[in-house]
Amino acid sequence: MSYFAAAVVREEGGWNAAEVNLRGATDIDEVADRLRDVEPDADVSLLFVEADDAYLVLLRLDEGEDLRVFGSDSAYAEESRLGALLVGDLKTSVTGLDDVDEPPSATASGDEESEQPVVDPEADPVGDADILADLGISAQRLLKLCAHEGMLPADVTAEVCQVLGCADEVEELREV
16 A cells, blocks of 8 residues: 655744655554654644545644544554554544534534534544644544545645645655
C-alpha cells in the first residue's frame, strides 16, 4: 500500500513542511518520534498520512508531547501494517452527529439536512476528531471533509492546510 506522509510544524516564524519516511516504524511512539525529529522545538507538529487515495490519518503533538490521532476510517488498520500501527489501537469511533458539536437549532428543527449523517456510512472514523479545532477546523468540518463524495485524502489535506496557511509548503513536497 502506497502512502504520503507530510509533517507540518509551526514555529515562531510560521509553518514549515517536510516529508516523513515511516518505513520500518515499529509502533506509534516511533512515528511520534519521527514527527518530533522534524522540529523538536515546534509549538505544534502535525503529520498527515494519506494512503492509497482512501485513508487519511492525522497525528498531532503540542510542544512535542501529548500525541493525538484521528483516522478517517478504521478499515485502514485491516488493510495494511502501517494502518494497523497508526489507527489499530483507536477505539473511539466518531460517527454521527452525537459525537460532534452541532448547533441545537439544527438538530431540534427536524431539518432534512440535520438528519443526514456527518460521515460516510461506509467509513468508520476513529480517534480525536477535535484534533484541529483550535486551529480553525472543527470536528464536524473535518468529518464532513473526510466524508465528502469525491474527496481524496490529498484533497482533505490540501483543504486543511489552506485553512492553516501552509498549503504551498505541502504542495511543494508533492511536486518533488
